[in-house]
Amino acid sequence: MAKMLVLHAAKCTGCQSCELACSFEHEGIFRPDASRIHVYKWEAESFSVPMMCQQCRDAACVTVCTPHALTRDPVTGLVGLSEDKCIGCKMCVQACPFGGAIWDEISSRIMKCDTCGGDPACARICPTGAIEWVDDVAAVRERKRGFAEKFKEAFSE
Amino acid sequence: MYAWQGKVLRVDLTRGTFSTEPLRTDWAKTYVGARGLGTKYMYEEVDPTVDPLSPENKMIMLSGPLTATFAPCGGRYEVVTKGPLTGAIAAANSGGAFGPELKFAGYDAIIFEGKAEKPVYLWIKDDKVEIRDAGALWGKNVPETTDALREVTDPDARVACIGPAGEKLSLIASIMNDHHRAAGRSGVGAVMGAKNLKAVVVKGSGAVQVADQKGFYEACLAAREKIKAHPVGGTGLRMYGTNVLTNILNEVGGYPTNNFQTGTFANADAVGGETVADKQLERPRGCYGCVISCGRGTKVTNPKYAGEGEGPEYESAWGFGGDCGVDDIDAVTKANYICNELGLDTISMGSTIACAMELYEKGCFTKEDTGGIDLSFGNAEAMVEITRLTGLVEGFGKELAQGSYRMAEKYGHPELSMSVKKQEIPAYDPRAVQGIGLNYATANCGAAHVRGYTISPEVLGVPVKVDKDDIESKPGLVKTFQDLTATIDSSGACLFTTFGIGADEYAAMMTTATGTTYSTDDIMTCGDRIFTLERLWNLKAGLTKADDTLPPRLLNEALTEGNSKGAVSHLDQMLPAYYELRGWDADGVPTPAKLEELGIQA
Numbered sequence: 001m002a003k004m005l006v007l008h009a010a011k012c013t014g015c016q017s018c019e020l021a022c023s024f025e026h027e028g029i030f031r032p033d034a035s036r037i038h039v040y041k042w043e044a045e046s047f048s049v050p051m052m053c054q055q056c057r058d059a060a061c062v063t064v065c066t067p068h069a070l071t072r073d074p075v076t077g078l079v080g081l082s083e084d085k086c087i088g089c090k091m092c093v094q095a096c097p098f099g100g101a102i103w104d105e106i107s108s109r110i111m112k113c114d115t116c117g118g119d120p121a122c123a124r125i126c127p128t129g130a131i132e133w134v135d136d137v138a139a140v141r142e143r144k145r146g147f148a149e150k151f152k153e154a155f156s157e
Numbered sequence: 158m159y160a161w162q163g164k165v166l167r168v169d170l171t172r173g174t175f176s177t178e179p180l181r182t183d184w185a186k187t188y189v190g191a192r193g194l195g196t197k198y199m200y201e202e203v204d205p206t207v208d209p210l211s212p213e214n215k216m217i218m219l220s221g222p223l224t225a226t227f228a229p230c231g232g233r234y235e236v237v238t239k240g241p242l243t244g245a246i247a248a249a250n251s252g253g254a255f256g257p258e259l260k261f262a263g264y265d266a267i268i269f270e271g272k273a274e275k276p277v278y279l280w281i282k283d284d285k286v287e288i289r290d291a292g293a294l295w296g297k298n299v300p301e302t303t304d305a306l307r308e309v310t311d312p313d314a315r316v317a318c319i320g321p322a323g324e325k326l327s328l329i330a331s332i333m334n335d336h337h338r339a340a341g342r343s344g345v346g347a348v349m350g351a352k353n354l355k356a357v358v359v360k361g362s363g364a365v366q367v368a369d370q371k372g373f374y375e376a377c378l379a380a381r382e383k384i385k386a387h388p389v390g391g392t393g394l395r396m397y398g399t400n401v402l403t404n405i406l407n408e409v410g411g412y413p414t415n416n417f418q419t420g421t422f423a424n425a426d427a428v429g430g431e432t433v434a435d436k437q438l439e440r441p442r443g444c445y446g447c448v449i450s451c452g453r454g455t456k457v458t459n460p461k462y463a464g465e466g467e468g469p470e471y472e473s474a475w476g477f478g479g480d481c482g483v484d485d486i487d488a489v490t491k492a493n494y495i496c497n498e499l500g501l502d503t504i505s506m507g508s509t510i511a512c513a514m515e516l517y518e519k520g521c522f523t524k525e526d527t528g529g530i531d532l533s534f535g536n537a538e539a540m541v542e543i544t545r546l547t548g549l550v551e552g553f554g555k556e557l558a559q560g561s562y563r564m565a566e567k568y569g570h571p572e573l574s575m576s577v578k579k580q581e582i583p584a585y586d587p588r589a590v591q592g593i594g595l596n597y598a599t600a601n602c603g604a605a606h607v608r609g610y611t612i613s614p615e616v617l618g619v620p621v622k623v624d625k626d627d628i629e630s631k632p633g634l635v636k637t638f639q640d641l642t643a644t645i646d647s648s649g650a651c652l653f654t655t656f657g658i659g660a661d662e663y664a665a666m667m668t669t670a671t672g673t674t675y676s677t678d679d680i681m682t683c684g685d686r687i688f689t690l691e692r693l694w695n696l697k698a699g700l701t702k703a704d705d706t707l708p709p710r711l712l713n714e715a716l717t718e719g720n721s722k723g724a725v726s727h728l729d730q731m732l733p734a735y736y737e738l739r740g741w742d743a744d745g746v747p748t749p750a751k752l753e754e755l756g757i758q759a
Binding site: 010011014015020021023024027028031032033034043044045047105125127128 | 225226227232254261300303304335336337362363364365366367370374378381385395439440441442443444445446447448449450452454455465466467
């Protein structure tokens with residue numbers, strides 16, 4: 001069964017621990033710009049949400065990648081990057097509607113979420129469970145359950 | 158060099174110039190960072206007798222070696238300067254994401270010198286630094302300033318700024334960063350105002366590197382798990398925030414009420430963390446790298462006090478709540494929002510209003526003086542209105558903007574100011590809890606709970622229960638807590654991590670981060686060294702043993718009700734033993750032998 005990263009924005013406290021863990025896991029340093037996940041904050045409203053690659057089935061980044069550096073694994077459902085094939089044209093950055101493909105000026109290369117090889121650090125260290133790595137079927141069911149509970153609240157009184 | 162950037166930015170506001178210089182790594186090693194390192198720079202560069210609001214005073218913003226790393230709650234920075242409220246060394250600590258951003262921009266510290274001719278702000282984008290005109294921002298509040306600066310710099314920039322209170326040199330003005338986070342105490346906002354420095358804006362793209370990658374990551378993961386598993390650090394603070402303490406302190410009989418006239422508040426629960434969670438809490442918030450999430454993202458819908466923001470924390474809820482006899486949580490939270498927006502320290506503000514209320518009820522001033530405001534205890538509307546006026550430094554608010562001591566002195570009753578070294582005492586009555594009183598009296602920045610939080614063992618039983626009424630155990634307890642706190646503040650991590658970890662974990666993280674070996678003993682010795690250097694600064698500034706005291710009410714007037722009925726503070730019995738433990742003489746002066754032991758050249 002394939003897995004996916006599920007974001008629960010309501011649980012995110014804006015601590016950005018995921019950015020630290022991601023950059024450290026991949027680069028061995030703490031540099032938020034080198035993180036594949038980024039937390040966006042609305043300070044006035046005390047709201048924040050982490051954003052990362054969605055591993056799309058019909059991925060725009062894969063479609064536009066001329067040297068086929070970006071490919072989708074049909075079994076795991078994950079979009080992978082072969083750095084040796086990448087020519088740094090940044091078309092994936094242009095194409096991705098979610099900002100999931102990142103051009104890093106400092107290391108002069110494309111970076112994207114690789115789910116840390118199947119055990120994503122962001123989900124592992126998120127202190128509040130705002131980022132989860134779960135079976136994709138379970139993920140959908142949890143979302144449905146969440147909304148079903150709202151119906152329950154509305155109609156069970 | 159690991160965990161540090163090795164670079165300090167020095168800004169001469171008088172000349173409008175700046176330069177970078179290497180970090181004094183020898184000082185960083187022995188004074189750890191942030192609070193300790195800032196004190197060392199002040200000690201070497203600034204005459205302690207300087208007028209805090211003069212151009213000759215310096216203001217230093219510093220991160221620590223653990224700031225912007227995976228260390229749990231490693232998101233802090235410190236503002237070190239001479240405090241205008243106290244005349245003592247000020248070290249105001251704040252979270253949010255400003256400190257880490259400064260480090261990612263490549264700087265361990267910024268030293269501000271002199272005074273700009275007209276309002277300016279500093280814009281730092283990595284190695285690009287600009288001193289820019291802030292004329293159009295002067296007079297704007299904190300959210301307005303923050304949003305306006307992001308528009309003209311970078312939407313993701315971090316902003317630390319002052320509001321009208323700091324501009325108008327209120328001695329209880331704070332420096333606010335990331336909208337809601339405060340370097341709150343000792344009037345540091347007025348120092349920024351006196352320098353005509355409206356804001357510091359930072360965006361960084363650099364990296365922080367540690368010496369032992371694997372070792373550091375493992376040490377941090379272990380520390381994070383310990384905090385997450387702790388009933389206070391992992392659960393209590395996220396659910397109810399620090400304000401979970403209201404009912405606990407009230408039960409103990411140590412919840413200062415009506416300007417410390419009593420130690421219990423009949424309707425305490427109405428302003429407690431449970432009520433906030435029930436009525437106002439939108440979601441818990443965390444500073445950079447936080448695993449605790451004590452921050453309160455709240456909303457008040459009551460049209461009379463409507464607003465949105467963060468808070469109240471326990472101290473704020475107490476200051477505007479029980480200490481003013483106010484049991485309306487919507488009014489309390491509104492007053493907190495106003496402080497965040499106008500740039501005021503909530504503890505000093507709440508306690509100064511409480512003092513004004515007592516002076517008012519004693520007839521020291523009348524409604525005519527206050528501009529028609531009925532400053533009776535319990536008047537929620539008056540409490541909110543006088544907070545607003547103080548933040549704007551308008552009307553009768555001008556009196557409160559000087560802090561409780563100067564206000565009470567002007568009206569002939571300095572003894573009614575509940576302060577130490579002119580800084581307002583936080584939300585724990587030292588009659589009910591002996592150790593915290595000794596800490597208040599000896600904290601180098603003036604009364605502060607976060608210099609030696611003995612409430613942890615004395616009330617909460619963390620890490621072990623210590624009898625709150627016992628006197629003999631307190632000098633040692635206070636020293637231990639003050640020393641560990643000094644190192645944690647200086648490391649760049651949050652003091653609240655002590656709800657889960659201690660000196661052992663800090664030794665492991667500091668060692669693997671910096672590559673310099675710190676034993677558990679070293680962690681405590683560094684704290685002792687930092688605390689003693691602060692003391693030396695204060696002595697040179699003119700403070701004496703006589704300033705290590707508490708308001709006479711707390712020493713002489715026994716609590717009249719509640720579970721600590723009959724208690725007074727026995728400070729006089731604890732202080733001599735405390736001095737001796739610290740290696741200070743009977744006048745509270747560090748002995749030459751002690752200085753030598755700590756490696757301090759006085």
